Amino acid sequence: MSTLHTVNKSPFEKSSMDSCLAYAKEGSAVLMYEDGIYGAIKGTAVADKIAAASGVSFYVLGPDLKARGVAEEKVVDGVEIVDYPKFVALAAENDKVQAWV
């Protein structure tokens, strides 16, 4: 069973991302969107946690990065930038979606 975890809250304000990382098992996917995209910025404590999560694929929604002025080169290596159709595809590809609101 594969799960797509979604995080839409800033990891600097809420614990959603921390909880998600604690529960995401190997083979699952994590998509950051809305204020969740701040978790994808290089050089933060959150970035270190993403790097340490083995076997989990990370995605971040491009339009939300752009809206917030976070340039693609600021995104942690290994985190894939996706568009809305890919968001839908991820939801469809995985068996279920778990939203960490």
Next chain:
Amino acid sequence: MSEQIKKFMYINRRAPYGTIYAWESLEVVLIGAAFDQDVSLAFLDDGVFQLVKGQDTAEVDMKNFSPTYQALGDYDVTKLYVEKESLEERGLTLDDLMPLTYEDEDDDWAEKDSIKVVSRAEMADIMEEQDVMFSF
């Protein structure tokens, strides 16, 4: 009404777009600028994300209100304190922020920076000096 000028500080601690706080704060600041008070803005915690340059909301169908910060100088809102530790924790530096300036009428209209990066300890001191605080 008292003639005495008070020190008003607006404290911004939220990221833009995810909630309405940032935009609401900006609107209140602009309305409040009509009253002759000593106004300053503090940006700390996720509030520092409000000033990040290059915001482009076209694909998320929301209003990009970041250009409005450029207007603050014309309303005599010229003290924008940004906390250094909050920037660092978020992988940001002053270079990631919009350049915001004002023309100093007491110095032959010289163009000066509105953004002042201060340490957490300095921010605490600045807050201590205020008469009124508005939290967003």
